[in-house]
Amino acid sequence: MQFGIFSVGDVTTDPTTGRTPSEAERISAMTQYALKAEEVGLDVFATGEHHNPPFVVSSPTTHLGFIAAQTEKLLLSTSTTLITTNDPVKIAEDYAFLQHLSGGRVDLMMGRGNTGPVYPWFGKDIRDGIKLAVENYHLLRKLWREPVVNWQGQFRTPLQGYTSTPAPLDGTPPFVWHGSIRSTEIAEQAAYYGDGFFHNHIFWNKEHTEQMVRLYRQRFEFYGHGAADQAYVGLGGQAFMASTEAEAKRVFRPYFDNAPVYGHGPSLEDFSQMTPLTVGTPEQVIERTLGFADYVGDYQRQMFLMDHAGLPTSLVLEQIEMLGTEVVPVLRTEFERRRPAHVPSDPPTHASLVAAGPDAPHHLVEPARARVEELQAEQAAQVGA
Amino acid sequence: MSRRIVVVTAGLTVPSSTRLLADQLAEATTAQVTARGEAAEIDFIELREVAGELATFMVTGGIPTPRLTELREQVAAADGLIVVTPVFNGSYSGLFKMFFDALDKDALAGTPVLIAAAAGSARHSLVLDHALRPLFAYLRAVVVPTSIFAATEDFGSHGLSDRITRAAAELAALVLSQGGYGVGGFAPDLAARPRRTSGTQVEADVTPFGDLLRGHSGTD
Numbered sequence: 001m002q003f004g005i006f007s008v009g010d011v012t013t014d015p016t017t018g019r020t021p022s023e024a025e026r027i028s029a030m031t032q033y034a035l036k037a038e039e040v041g042l043d044v045f046a047t048g049e050h051h052n053p054p055f056v057v058s059s060p061t062t063h064l065g066f067i068a069a070q071t072e073k074l075l076l077s078t079s080t081t082l083i084t085t086n087d088p089v090k091i092a093e094d095y096a097f098l099q100h101l102s103g104g105r106v107d108l109m110m111g112r113g114n115t116g117p118v119y120p121w122f123g124k125d126i127r128d129g130i131k132l133a134v135e136n137y138h139l140l141r142k143l144w145r146e147p148v149v150n151w152q153g154q155f156r157t158p159l160q161g162y163t164s165t166p167a168p169l170d171g172t173p174p175f176v177w178h179g180s181i182r183s184t185e186i187a188e189q190a191a192y193y194g195d196g197f198f199h200n201h202i203f204w205n206k207e208h209t210e211q212m213v214r215l216y217r218q219r220f221e222f223y224g225h226g227a228a229d230q231a232y233v234g235l236g237g238q239a240f241m242a243s244t245e246a247e248a249k250r251v252f253r254p255y256f257d258n259a260p261v262y263g264h265g266p267s268l269e270d271f272s273q274m275t276p277l278t279v280g281t282p283e284q285v286i287e288r289t290l291g292f293a294d295y296v297g298d299y300q301r302q303m304f305l306m307d308h309a310g311l312p313t314s315l316v317l318e319q320i321e322m323l324g325t326e327v328v329p330v331l332r333t334e335f336e337r338r339r340p341a342h343v344p345s346d347p348p349t350h351a352s353l354v355a356a357g358p359d360a361p362h363h364l365v366e367p368a369r370a371r372v373e374e375l376q377a378e379q380a381a382q383v384g385a
Numbered sequence: 386m387s388r389r390i391v392v393v394t395a396g397l398t399v400p401s402s403t404r405l406l407a408d409q410l411a412e413a414t415t416a417q418v419t420a421r422g423e424a425a426e427i428d429f430i431e432l433r434e435v436a437g438e439l440a441t442f443m444v445t446g447g448i449p450t451p452r453l454t455e456l457r458e459q460v461a462a463a464d465g466l467i468v469v470t471p472v473f474n475g476s477y478s479g480l481f482k483m484f485f486d487a488l489d490k491d492a493l494a495g496t497p498v499l500i501a502a503a504a505g506s507a508r509h510s511l512v513l514d515h516a517l518r519p520l521f522a523y524l525r526a527v528v529v530p531t532s533i534f535a536a537t538e539d540f541g542s543h544g545l546s547d548r549i550t551r552a553a554a555e556l557a558a559l560v561l562s563q564g565g566y567g568v569g570g571f572a573p574d575l576a577a578r579p580r581r582t583s584g585t586q587v588e589a590d591v592t593p594f595g596d597l598l599r600g601h602s603g604t605d
Contacts, residue, residue, distance in 0.1 A: 130597070131601060134598055135603075151603040153602075153603045184592075185591070188592065203445065204448060205449060211587035215587055261446065262448075264444065265440070265444035266448075274448050372595060
């Protein structure tokens with residue numbers, strides 16, 4: 001199972017000191033978090049992508065390439081890559097290039113983005129969000145899988161005789177996750193292609209996350225990629241730790257109370273009940289996190305949000321250290337203890353996808369196509385009879 | 386089959402004239418449904434009790450509390466609604482609006498609604514036609530023609546109870562005609578039936594991906 005940290009990349013004032021980091025400081029801090037993640041044995045670092053203040057993360061592959069040069073094992077990912085407003089041709093190029101730079105330590109997570117004005121700034125309309133995600137991702141799959149692409153869709157200039165360069169490393173496109181909070185179409189999309197499904201989880205009640213993941217799992221099985229419990233599921237999580245629960249709450253409370261998303265709203269205690277947020281000892285974080293599998297099933301990737309709400313760099317580095325040395329080792333053992341043998345522990349990696357060979361379903365633009373045609377034939381036969 | 390009527394009331398004091406009006410409307414509606422040979426089940430939602438939860442729902446981008454989830458489902462499953470607000474600054478109260486802002490946009494589609502307001506003075510009576518009626522029109526609810534406005538002095542007059550009876554009769558007639566979309570001998574036109582959702586559950590019947598991809602696969 002993979003464990004990691006994901007960042008939104010916000011520049012937020014530290015409410016305890018009134019100090020706002022510069023963009024340079026924030027970017028540098030994120031790099032330090034990624035390096036710390038590798039140092040303490042975490043598997044994944046994922047960066048968000050935003051094109052408006054107060055965020056700095058507009059150029060994920062630049063940043064991930066910089067981190068790749070300073071790490072050995074860390075898997076570099078996104079949370080999320082905007083499949084709606086980015087040109088899929090540029091995504092295909094950038095992330096294939098990053099694969100080459102990093103020796104295949106890349107996967108990415110598609111998301112739509114929920115900031116209205118970003119769409120028109122990039123020449124798009126937020127009301128087309130789902131259609132953009134569907135069309136652009138389909139084109140991205142083709143660009144990574146077909147040597148020459150001819151394409152005419154609804155949203156971008158047609159392509160005639162286009163070859164995306166560089167081709168994916170070892171002819172093997174990166175594994176892709178689809179992140180969605182409540183759009184069932186995106187869970188359906190992930191299931192259709194046999195890709196991973198990631199639920200942000202941290203701003204939602206568990207009943208909702210449970211239903212979204214269940215839907216994805218059922219459709220993954222429907223499209224013939226494996227049993228529902230073998231589908232690739234990732235979750236977000238959020239924690240703040242100290243040696244006692246009281247100390248953790250004392251330190252974290254001012255950050256919570258002023259946080260951009262939920263600050264000035266529910267109390268820390270209420271929010272901890274409503275969502276997976278855990279503020280307490282490492283043991284409490286372990287117990288809470290293990291409980292996630294009780295409602296989403298045994299899953300493959302757990303990401304934690306650690307750097308937000310203006311938390312100072314030194315504190316975040318301490319938190320990542322605790323996560324890597326005290327929490328994740330126990331989680332690894334305990335999650336494997338409860339996992340049935342037929343449920344994969346890890347999501348596909350570059351190594352596993354290369355090992356599966358060029359004839360594996362991963363290399364098809366539409367791995368479920370044959371299954372869908374089979375179902376249609378069955379239906380037609382029933383109607384005929 | 387018993388008809389479920391949900392009464393949403395936004396009074397702030399206990400007791401409140403808003404609740405007093407709501408009680409009279411509920412009673413009259415029960416009488417009108419019963420008079421037509423059917424049973425009515427009345428549930429009250431006192432918004433004051435969930436004011437904090439509604440605020441949390443708003444500032445967290447929609448994280449529901451269990452109680453709020455229950456109420457949203459109750460409203461989306463109701464056969465009819467009676468909604469009563471106090472008049473604040475010439476409109477419905479903020480608490481009243483917050484509850485309807487927390488509903489799914491399809492929660493009330495095609496649902497009969499009786500609108501009512503309580504205020505200190507008759508000078509506010511147009512609040513029903515200028516504030517409440519447009520709100521429920523947006524939600525595609527079916528607002529009964531008679532709306533009820535009660536100023537303090539109305540609680541001492543006969544006219545109010547006559548109007549209440551008329552509005553209750555209109556609501557009862559609409560509630561009881563629900564489900565009568567089919568013409569005798571023909572199958573009901575299911576496509577024309579308003580589709581209501583509470584927004585609290587993930588829709589289980591997802592659009593098959595083939596339909597989503599149609600026109601977007603780059604080859605057709």
